[in-house]
Amino acid sequence: MDREHRRELLAEVHRERDRLLPLRAEATETTIELMRTSTGHVSEPDLVPYLNLMYLLTVKRAYGDDQLLAFALSLANWAVVAIDEVAKCTGRTAEQVIDQYETEIIAARESAPPEEDEAETEAD
Template structure:
């Protein structure tokens, strides 16, 4: 098989080209998306002692953005939030001496345990 005709390679190339085009299209929204991310972080991080409340606060932000500004700003916000999450995990890994994968595994395990506990609660 000709390596240039590899369907997986072509798919990855197309996805990268699409991501690049979308990034360029959303770039003008970056400053506002970053500010919205900062506002969300300030509102939600102070509520981690109420873990059941945090998803509702976050969802309220997402719905407000989508309804008020549309899908493009929601996508720009999601991109900003994902970038912040990656940077935060990397920083936490550096501060704790753990790898980024270990940090992610820890939270994934906690989420799985919380789901199991919720499933075991009587209705």
């Protein structure tokens, strides 16, 4: 990426940040609500993605794309801080924590049975 392109990209990021800033408080409240709900179900890992998707869809339908973007930014910020805290508490680097989760996700994908195509399932 050349210097001019980088400058334009940073200017766009600053404009979007300023535009979304008024939505931050509500996005943070929604993030806290999602975290309280979803973390209460970590013993049911198959349920967590559905709860999270429910929150995302609710925000998008009720408030639109800007609030969804603000919510996603809030979630990303929380994830970064949480990973950093896990790293500090476990004596690892953030990269090591991320690598562990990435390895677990890859292993889970490889051990999962292949998903059937819906059309094949309906035909049976």
